[in-house]
Each structure stands twice: as C-alpha cells, then as structure tokens.
Amino acid sequence: MIRNSALLRAALAAADRGWSVIPLIPLGKTPAVRGWEDRATTDPDRIHRYWADGARNNIGIVTGRSSLVVIDLDDSHGAHAPKRFAGARHGRDVLALLAARAGEVVPTDTFTVATPTGLHLYFRAPTGLALRNTTAKLGWRIDTRAHGGYVVAAGSIVRNGNYQVVRAEPAAELPRWLAEALTPPAPPDPRPPLRLPNTQAAAYVSAIVDGEARAVTAAEVGTRHIILLKAARTLGRLVGGGELTEHDARNALTAASAPHVGIAGYTTGEVERTIDDAIAYGKRLPRRLRSNI
Known part of the structure; x- marks a missing residue:
C-alpha cells in the first residue's frame, strides 16, 4: 500500500x-x-x-x-x-x-x-x-x-x-x-494584411489549414515536434488575426497528429502541449487577410 x-x-x-x-x-x-x-x-x-x-x-x-x-x-x-x-x-x-x-x-x-x-x-x-x-x-x-x-x-x-x-x-x-x-527566436515583424475579399480569404485560410495539417500527418519520427510547432504557430497567427477560430485550429492540428500518437513514445500530452504553446506564440503575431478585419 x-x-x-x-x-x-x-x-x-x-x-x-x-x-x-x-x-x-x-x-x-x-x-x-x-x-x-x-x-x-x-x-x-x-x-x-x-x-x-x-x-x-x-x-x-x-x-x-x-x-x-x-x-x-x-x-x-x-x-x-x-x-x-x-x-x-x-x-x-x-x-x-x-x-x-x-x-x-x-x-x-x-x-x-x-x-x-x-x-x-x-x-x-x-x-x-x-x-x-x-x-x-x-x-x-x-x-x-x-x-x-x-x-x-x-x-x-x-x-x-x-x-x-x-x-x-x-x-x-x-x-x-x-x-x-x-x-525562442525574436518574432518577425508582422506582415501587412493582404486585404482579400471575404470569399477569397476564406478559401485561402482553408488551403493554409489543409496544407499545415498534411505536413503534420506526413512528418517522420524525429521531426514531428518541429513540424507541429511550425504548423501551430502558423495557424495561431491566423487565430490572432481573427481569420480562424482557435477551436478550429486545435481540431485540425489534433486530428492531423492523431496517427502519430503511440508511435515511438509520442503522446497525446506532447501534442496538446505543443499546440498550446505554439498557438499562443502565433497569436502574438496576428496575420490578417480580409480587408474588413
């Protein structure tokens, strides 16, 4: 006991x-x-x-x-x-x-x-x-x-x-x-907004999310943390700019990471901590695409 x-x-x-x-x-x-x-x-x-x-x-x-x-x-x-x-x-x-x-x-x-x-x-x-x-x-x-x-x-x-x-x-x-x-490296200077029309901006955001999710899923052992960190920072910038909800960013990254969990010691906790830290970092550098945000 x-x-x-x-x-x-x-x-x-x-x-x-x-x-x-x-x-x-x-x-x-x-x-x-x-x-x-x-x-x-x-x-x-x-x-x-x-x-x-x-x-x-x-x-x-x-x-x-x-x-x-x-x-x-x-x-x-x-x-x-x-x-x-x-x-x-x-x-x-x-x-x-x-x-x-x-x-x-x-x-x-x-x-x-x-x-x-x-x-x-x-x-x-x-x-x-x-x-x-x-x-x-x-x-x-x-x-x-x-x-x-x-x-x-x-x-x-x-x-x-x-x-x-x-x-x-x-x-x-x-x-x-x-x-x-x-x-961590010093954050780069924020880029000016692209000022895209709403429909075009939505498609652009969707393409970014899909691309980052695919990169996370395709990552090899030994590179998974770095790639997930980069993807979450990228999506975190969109969250900070109001282009993407944090809920949608987390869901996309979590789903993309799911195939790795349990392989070579990779855990759900590691995924969650990496996403938390990187989205918070990205939100400090908001990226805006639409002209009306």
Missing part, C-alpha cells in the same frame, strides 16, 4: 525547497485539481489539506511558479535515433552529444530525480528570461518544463515505477548554453 504519510513528507520536502506543489491523481500524472497552476502552493497547511484523510495523490511541482527549468531525459523505448543523433539510445546520450558539440560538459551537479524511464535534471530558471515548455527542441528524447508546466515529483509512484531523488543537492542555475538553446 502507498502510505499517505510518505507522499505528504515528499510534498513538504519539495515545498521546503521553495517549490510550489500540486496533488496529482493516485498512481498517475494528471493534476487532481482544476486550475492547478494557480493552486500550486508551498504553504504547509494547504499541503496537509491536499494530502489529508489518507489521500494517495502523487505530487506535481509547478515549474514556472517554482522558478525552475526541468530537463526530462527519456529512454528511446526501442526507437532508433534520427541521423543527427545516430547511436543514441536515451535522452542523456543526446544531451552528451549536444554538450560536446557546444564545447561544454553535461550538467550533473544539480538536483536530480530518477524517473521510471529516465532522469529529471532540475535547474534554476535564468533571471529575466521566461522560458516555456518544449518537446524535443533541444534534441531527441529531451523535453523541458518551465513556464506553463509541471513535473511529477520525487516520492510519486506510477504503475511502471517510481520517482526517486538521486542527487539531493540544490538546483544549479541553468547553464548559459542550454538557456540560449531554449530561448
């Missing part, structure tokens, strides 16, 4: 480090509360309430609220690495290759948690730089969680294993070379 006291102690230990925690469903990774980012806390009284009365909830650490960037290194699950990372069998192999190419060393002197399939490396977020979640941006089998994300914390137990601290030292500052690699 999973003991509530052990989970409670682990949640309090994370909060004692200054990290905001939330309850996750028992044996799972999904938040057990709505509005989880706003309900994350370091308050011991609230944490006791979250894990009161024998609650067996797992523990999540909300990374943005905790000023953390967590690098998630995952196993290949039997998949072959893309050519750029030939020979790699794990995200830690890819990180070693990236470090070598940058003339740096793999950062290991930091708080580290062993997961059922890999490692979580915890780092302090750089001051003044609001990094977001990423999926494979650094490289194959490497994800990151920062603003807008959370990680399953040490002490949690899922059906295929548990999360254990393997290095208990304080979280180190995110190395500069990794911060630079994770910093």
Whole structure:
C-alpha cells in the first residue's frame, strides 16, 4: 500500500525547497485539481489539506511558479535515433552529444530525480528570461518544463515505477548554453494584411489549414515536434488575426497528429502541449487577410 504519510513528507520536502506543489491523481500524472497552476502552493497547511484523510495523490511541482527549468531525459523505448543523433539510445546520450558539440560538459551537479524511464535534471530558471515548455527542441528524447508546466515529483509512484531523488543537492542555475538553446527566436515583424475579399480569404485560410495539417500527418519520427510547432504557430497567427477560430485550429492540428500518437513514445500530452504553446506564440503575431478585419 502507498502510505499517505510518505507522499505528504515528499510534498513538504519539495515545498521546503521553495517549490510550489500540486496533488496529482493516485498512481498517475494528471493534476487532481482544476486550475492547478494557480493552486500550486508551498504553504504547509494547504499541503496537509491536499494530502489529508489518507489521500494517495502523487505530487506535481509547478515549474514556472517554482522558478525552475526541468530537463526530462527519456529512454528511446526501442526507437532508433534520427541521423543527427545516430547511436543514441536515451535522452542523456543526446544531451552528451549536444554538450560536446557546444564545447561544454553535461550538467550533473544539480538536483536530480530518477524517473521510471529516465532522469529529471532540475535547474534554476535564468533571471529575466521566461522560458516555456518544449518537446524535443533541444534534441531527441529531451523535453523541458518551465513556464506553463509541471513535473511529477520525487516520492510519486506510477504503475511502471517510481520517482526517486538521486542527487539531493540544490538546483544549479541553468547553464548559459542550454538557456540560449531554449530561448525562442525574436518574432518577425508582422506582415501587412493582404486585404482579400471575404470569399477569397476564406478559401485561402482553408488551403493554409489543409496544407499545415498534411505536413503534420506526413512528418517522420524525429521531426514531428518541429513540424507541429511550425504548423501551430502558423495557424495561431491566423487565430490572432481573427481569420480562424482557435477551436478550429486545435481540431485540425489534433486530428492531423492523431496517427502519430503511440508511435515511438509520442503522446497525446506532447501534442496538446505543443499546440498550446505554439498557438499562443502565433497569436502574438496576428496575420490578417480580409480587408474588413
């Protein structure tokens, strides 16, 4: 039996480090509360309430609220690495290759948690730089969680294993070379509207959506994140310009990604996070086509 006291102690230990925690469903990774980012806390009284009365909830650490960037290194699950990372069998192999190419060393002197399939490396977020979640941006089998994300914390137990601290030292500052690699490019200057007639604009938007959806569906393993990110940013710009509803953009991208889910470790959660982040980015650069918008 999973003991509530052990989970409670682990949640309090994370909060004692200054990290905001939330309850996750028992044996799972999904938040057990709505509005989880706003309900994350370091308050011991609230944490006791979250894990009161024998609650067996797992523990999540909300990374943005905790000023953390967590690098998630995952196993290949039997998949072959893309050519750029030939020979790699794990995200830690890819990180070693990236470090070598940058003339740096793999950062290991930091708080580290062993997961059922890999490692979580915890780092302090750089001051003044609001990094977001990423999926494979650094490289194959490497994800990151920062603003807008959370990680399953040490002490949690899922059906295929548990999360254990393997290095208990304080979280180190995110190395500069990794911060630079994770910093999104500056947005380009918005293009002026095409000012098309409504009927022509609608057909143009439909063609863009269809083209991006086809590209997402046709993406190969190792390129799926980048292609979905580009497609969602493109559609996000149309959403921001009022040319496309966010509902329609999400539906098109989700349907286009569906054939990939379950292949080489690709998950629905990854798809949703990528779409969320990229549409939000695109909306900052609204693209207008019709003359009356």
